[in-house]
Amino acid sequence: MWLTRPFQERSTQLFLGILSIAMIVVVVLHLATPEGSALHVSSYTVTLLGKYLCYALLAVAVDLVWGYLGILSLGHGAFFALGGYAMGMYLMRQIGDRGTYGDPILPDFMVFLNWQELPWYWLGFDMAWFAFIMVLLAPGLLALVFGFLAFRSRVTGVYLSIITQALTFALMLAFFRNEMGFGGNNGLTDFRDLLGFNLRTDATRLGLFIATGVALAIGYVICRAIVASKLGRVSIACRDAEARARFLGYRVDRVQLFVFVVSAMLAGVAGALYVPQVGIINPSEFSPLFSIEIVVWVALGGRATLYGAVIGAILVNYAKTVFTGVMPDAWLFALGGLFVLVTVFLPKGIAGLLASRRKGKDDDSGTDDPDTATTREATA
Amino acid sequence: MSIIQELSNRDRVFEFLTPVASPVDVRHGPILYLEDVNVSFDGFRAINNLNLTIDDGELRCIIGPNGAGKTTMMDIITGKTAPDTGSVWFGSRHNLLTMNEPEIASLGIGRKFQKPTVFEALTVFENLELAMATDKRVIPTLRAVMKAEYRDRIDEVLETIGLENLRDQLAGILSHGQKQWLEIGMLLMQKPRLLLVDEPVAGMTEQEMERTAELLTSLAGKQSVVVVEHDMGFVRSIARKVTVLHQGSVLAEGSMDQVSNDPEVIKVYLGEEA
Numbered sequence: 019m020w021l022t023r024p025f026q027e028r029s030t031q032l033f034l035g036i037l038s039i040a041m042i043v044v045v046v047l048h049l050a051t052p053e054g055s056a057l058h059v060s061s062y063t064v065t066l067l068g069k070y071l072c073y074a075l076l077a078v079a080v081d082l083v084w085g086y087l088g089i090l091s092l093g094h095g096a097f098f099a100l101g102g103y104a105m106g107m108y109l110m111r112q113i114g115d116r117g118t119y120g121d122p123i124l125p126d127f128m129v130f131l132n133w134q135e136l137p138w139y140w141l142g143f144d145m146a147w148f149a150f151i152m153v154l155l156a157p158g159l160l161a162l163v164f165g166f167l168a169f170r171s172r173v174t175g176v177y178l179s180i181i182t183q184a185l186t187f188a189l190m191l192a193f194f195r196n197e198m199g200f201g202g203n204n205g206l207t208d209f210r211d212l213l214g215f216n217l218r219t220d221a222t223r224l225g226l227f228i229a230t231g232v233a234l235a236i237g238y239v240i241c242r243a244i245v246a247s248k249l250g251r252v253s254i255a256c257r258d259a260e261a262r263a264r265f266l267g268y269r270v271d272r273v274q275l276f277v278f279v280v281s282a283m284l285a286g287v288a289g290a291l292y293v294p295q296v297g298i299i300n301p302s303e304f305s306p307l308f309s310i311e312i313v314v315w316v317a318l319g320g321r322a323t324l325y326g327a328v329i330g331a332i333l334v335n336y337a338k339t340v341f342t343g344v345m346p347d348a349w350l351f352a353l354g355g356l357f358v359l360v361t362v363f364l365p366k367g368i369a370g371l372l373a374s375r376r377k378g379k380d381d382d383s384g385t386d387d388p389d390t391a392t393t394r395e396a397t398a
Numbered sequence: 399m400s401i402i403q404e405l406s407n408r409d410r411v412f413e414f415l416t417p418v419a420s421p422v423d424v425r426h427g428p429i430l431y432l433e434d435v436n437v438s439f440d441g442f443r444a445i446n447n448l449n450l451t452i453d454d455g456e457l458r459c460i461i462g463p464n465g466a467g468k469t470t471m472m473d474i475i476t477g478k479t480a481p482d483t484g485s486v487w488f489g490s491r492h493n494l495l496t497m498n499e500p501e502i503a504s505l506g507i508g509r510k511f512q513k514p515t516v517f518e519a520l521t522v523f524e525n526l527e528l529a530m531a532t533d534k535r536v537i538p539t540l541r542a543v544m545k546a547e548y549r550d551r552i553d554e555v556l557e558t559i560g561l562e563n564l565r566d567q568l569a570g571i572l573s574h575g576q577k578q579w580l581e582i583g584m585l586l587m588q589k590p591r592l593l594l595v596d597e598p599v600a601g602m603t604e605q606e607m608e609r610t611a612e613l614l615t616s617l618a619g620k621q622s623v624v625v626v627e628h629d630m631g632f633v634r635s636i637a638r639k640v641t642v643l644h645q646g647s648v649l650a651e652g653s654m655d656q657v658s659n660d661p662e663v664i665k666v667y668l669g670e671e672a
Contacts, residue, residue, distance in 0.1 A: 020541050248542040251524050255517045262515045265476070266588070267503040267534040276536045 024242035068227035072292040077331035079284035085322030088257030093182030095309035097157035101286025106206035108149030161282030169271035190304035205300025320367025435484030446646035457618035462643035508585035514577035518570030529584035559583040575606035
C-alpha cells in the first residue's frame with residue numbers, strides 16, 4: 019500500500035517520534051504542573067503552539083508543490099484562508115441566538131447590514147459534517163479549476179507564481195466587500211463553540227492543539243507517501259525536465275494538477291484548524307504578503323525535505339512572536355535579513371545543514387557533496 | 399458535385415474508420431511513412447515535399463547540412479510540430495498527425511534529444527524506472543509497486559547500456575557519454591518500435607563513439623532506429639542506408655558509398671567539408 023510506505027522510512031519515524039514526544043511534553047506540562055510553576059505551559063502558550071503547528075502544516079503543503087514539483091505558489095494563503103472561512107462559517111452558525119442582535123439564523127454582521135435571509139452559500143454550514151467537507155472541497159475546487167487552466171496551458175515558472183499571487187490578491191479584494199456576505203473587512207469572529215465544546219475553555223484549546231498535531235502528522239505522512247511513490251519521482255522529473263517527462267508518456271499537467279489539489283486541501287485543513295484557535299478569520303489571510311511569508315518559512319527550513327518546512331515554519335513564527343513583542347518595528351527587517359543570510363550561507367536551508375552534519379559524521383573522508391543537481395537548483 | 403465525388407471515392411479512408419488503440423501494423427510495408435510533408439515557419443519552408451519511408455528493423459542514418467530540416471522532421475514524427483500539409487503514418491494503421499505527444503510516445507516511438515536530458519536528481523535506476531512502459535496515468539503511478547519482473551527488465555537494460563555499476567548513482571554525476579547511453583536506455587525501457595536518435599555522438603570521445611556505434615547496431619533488427627548525425631566517420635561506421643536531406647527534402651538515398659559519390663551531395667554537403 020502506498021499510504022503505509024512512509025512508516026517504514028527512518029526519517030518519517032523520527033519525525034513522528036519527535037512530534038509526538040513534543041506534543042506529550044506540552045500536554046503533560048500543561049496539565050500536571052501547577053499554574054505559576056516555572057515548568058507550567060500556560061493555556062496561552064498551548065494555543066500559540068497550536069497556531070505554529072497550523073503554519074507547519076501549511077508549510078508542508080507549500081513544500082510539496084514547490085520542493086518536489088517546482089511550482090512556486092505565491093498564493094497558498096488563499097487555500098489556507100478558504101479552509102478557514104469554511105470553518106468560520108460553521109462557527110458563526112453555531113453562535114445561534116447568542117449573538118449581539120440575538121437573531122437565531124443570521125450572523126450579527128448580516129443583521130447589521132439589514133439582510134433579511136441567509137445567502138444560499140451559507141446554507142448547510144450549520145451542520146459540522148457539511149462544513150468539514152467544505153474545508154477540503156472549497157480550496158480543492160479552486161485549485162482544480164485554477165490548476166486545470168494554468169497547467170493545461172503549460173504556464174510554469176515565474177509566470178505561474180505571478181498568477182497565484184494575483185489569485186490571492188483578487189480573492190482578498192473580493193472578501194473585503196460587504197456584499198460578498200463573508201463579513202467584509204471584519205471577517206468572522208465572536209465564535210462560541212465547536213462540536214458543542216466551548217472554545218473559551220482550556221480543555222477545548224488543548225484538544226484543538228492535539229487535533230492540530232494529529233493533522234500535521236497525517237498531512238506529513240500523506241505528503242511523504244506521495245513523495246516516496248513512483249509519482250513522487252515523476253514529480254521530480256517534471257520539476258527538472260518537463261519536456262522529457264512528457265516524451266516518456268507522462269501527462270505532466272495531470273501530475274501537477276493532482277499534487278497541487280492535494281496541497282491546496284492540506285492548506286485548507288491548516289486554515290480550518292487555525293481559525294478556532296485564533297478566534298477570527300478576516301481577508302488579511304488572503305494578503306499576498308502572507309503567502310510570500312510562507313515561502314520564506316520553507317526556504318529557511320530547506321526545500322524538498324518536508325521536515326525542513328516544519329522546522330522553518332515553527333522557528334520563523336517563534337522568532338516573529340518574540341520580535342514583535344520586543345520591538346515590533348524591527349520584525350520585517352529581521353525577516354528580510356534572515357532570508358538573505360540563509361540564501362547566501364545555507365542555500366539548502368536548515369535541513370541542508372542538518373543533513374551535511376550527519377553526512378560529515380558518517381564518513382570522515384569529507385568528500386564533496388555529489389548532490390550537484392540540488393545545488394544547481396538552489397542557486398538558480 | 400465535387401462533394402459527391404469525394405464521398406464516393408472508394409480509396410478514401412475516413413478518419414473515424416482508422417482504429418486508434420491497436421498494435422502497429424507493419425505487414426504491408428514500412429514502419430514509418432512520410433508523404434509530401436510541408437512545414438513553414440514565418441514563410442521559411444523548413445520541410446519541402448518530404449517523402450521518407452523507414453522499414454521495420456532498419457538502421458537508417460540521416461545526414462544533411464545545418465538547416466536541412468532534420469530536427470523539424472523529428473518534431474513532426476513525435477507530434478511536437480504539426481505540418482501544414484502531408485501525411486505521416488506509423489505502420490499502416492496509425493495516422494500520427496491526429497495524435498499528441500504522449501499518445502505517440504506510448505505507441506512506441508521513442509526520441510533521444512540532441513542534448514542529453516536525464517533526470518539529474520534521480521538515480522540511474524530511477525531514471526530507467528520512470529521510462530518503463532507501464533500505465534503512466536496519475537493514480538496508477540501513485541500506487542505503483544516495484545515488481546521483480548520490472549527489476550529484471552531494468553537490470554537487462556542496464557547491462558545493454560553498460561551502466562550496471564552506476565545504478566544507484568545520481569544521474570547528475572554521470573559523464574556526457576554515460577548520460578547519452580542512459581538516455582538510450584530510457585528509450586529502450588519503453589520497448590519502442592522506432593527509435594529516433596538525434597546527434598548521439600556530439601561531444602563524445604573516440605572510445606565513447608565506438609561504444610555508441612556498437613550499442614546502436616546491436617539495437618537494429620529488434621527495433622527500427624533512425625539516427626541523425628553530423629559526424630561522417632560515425633555514420634560510415636554504422637550505416638547501412640543513408641538519407642541526405644537538403645533544404646527540407648530528400649536529396650539522395652542509398653549506401654554510404656553511393657551517397658558520398660553522388661555529385662549533388664558532394665556539391666551541397668560533402669564538398670563544403672572536403
